[in-house]
Amino acid sequence: MVDEQVRVWADRGSHVRWRSTTAENDGRELDVYVQTRGDRGNPALVLVHGYPTxxxxxxxxxxxxxxxxFVCLVDLPGYGLSDKPHTDHRYTIADDARLVDHLVRTTFGLDAFTLVTHDRxxxxxxxxLDLVRTEGAPYDVSGLVMLNGNVWLPLAQLTGIQKALLHPVTGPPISRMLPTRVFxxxxxxxTCTPALDAAETAALEGMLAHQQGMRVQHRLIQYLNERRVHEAAWLASLTAGPxxxxxxxxxxxxIAPPAVADFVWSEHLASREAASSYWRIPAANHYPQLDxxxxxxxxxxxxxxxDPGKPVAGARLVAENRPGEPS
Structure with missing residues (x-):
């Protein structure tokens, strides 16, 4: 039975066809769930979710x-209401970046937007951003807002279930046998403070259950290995970018403790030529957008x-880097 909140959310959006650019996927086409909300004439936001939600x-x-x-959303392949091939499909960060680029050019049809990202x-x-910086694009990414995510894995505190799902021996059987409700x-x-209530937990379960989504968890979480290979280069590109x-x-x-954000700020944002700011949300856990x-x-x-102009209730401005202005 489909959860009512999942059904309502699904009805607000639609599916588009996407052909994977990952060589191992041999051009496989998938149905990808997208949703837009608000007036197209307003400032645009493109929101990109994390693992495993x-x-x-x-x-x-x-x-x-x-x-x-004007808010634009997508369920990345393997997640939510998008297709979740169980076998012979490689889910990659690089492919998802190409997908978001494609959606911005076509389905969303944006000339400029702020990119809002979380976790994966x-x-x-x-x-x-690295793709846009190196290859160019017919649109302007006017800003990036990054929410909690382990973008520097040496400081990550992965959970036991994450490590087990990632492992080549334990990951596949856990993906097959772990009940969606338990997960x-x-x-x-x-990951939420306070813990999600029964209705929100049921919606989370419904999204995971779509097309037997637990079965792809071992494949999905391999993004951590891809991140490990590329994280230094991606952060360096961010530092150098505009x-x-x-x-x-x-x-x-x-899981993605504040030490990760401290590192990203001090090593990559504090002294870059483009403006940056660092906020902490004291009452939020891993999903500040839910908490x-x-x-x-x-x-x-x-x-x-x-310039924020005034304090934001519930948040603390830790530091700012605004080149060209008096310190």
Whole structure:
């Protein structure tokens, strides 16, 4: 039975066809779920979710922003309401970056937008910016807002289930046998503060259950190995690039702890030529967009690289880098 919140969310969007660019996938076509909300004439946001969830992660923030923003969402292949091939498909960050680029050019039809990313989506966003920087694009990424994600794995604190799913021996059988409900309830308790209520947990379970999504978890989480190979280059490209960045981090996160954000700020954002800012959200865990949607939406109303003008309730501005202005 389909959860009612999942059904309502599904009805707000549609599916588009996407041909994978990953060589091992041999041009396989997939149905990818997309959704747009708000007036196209308003400032545009492109939201990219993390592992192992979906665009539904942003539903509370979207409800607060759609009146004065044009919000674009996608369920990456293997996630949410998009296709989830169980065998002979390689899910990659690089392919997802190409997908987002394709959607911006076609389905979303944007000339400029702020990119908002979370968790695995942070790496998709970094790969997209690297792609735009090296190959060019007919659109302008006017800013990047990065929410909690282990973009520097040496400081990550992966959970036991993440490590088990990643492992080549234990990952496949766990993906086959772990009940979706158990996995969803664990996420609801561990990654959100307070823990997600019964209705939100049921929606999370419904998204994971679509096309037997648990069966692809071992394949999906291999993105960590791809991230490990490319993370230094992606962060270096971000440092050298022109896109203003806002780093917004839930302080209660024990998986992608604040130490990750501290590292990204000090090593890659604090002294770059493009403007950057670093915010902490004290009452948020790994999913600040679910824990503190009012705070996240307020931060998203501040274009990256600009003066916030006044304090944001529920958030703390840790540091700013605004080249060309007096310190």
């Amino acid at each position: 979906s665009s539904y992660d942003f539903h509370r923030v979207v409800a607060l922003l759609e009146e004065d923003h 989506g942070d790496s998709v966003g970094l790969a997209l 969803a309830r664990g996420l609801a308790r561990r 896109v203003p960045v806002t780093l917004a981090w839930g302080e209660l996160d024990t 503190q949607p009012d705070v996240v939406s307020a931060l998203l109303r501040i274009p990256p690289g600009t």
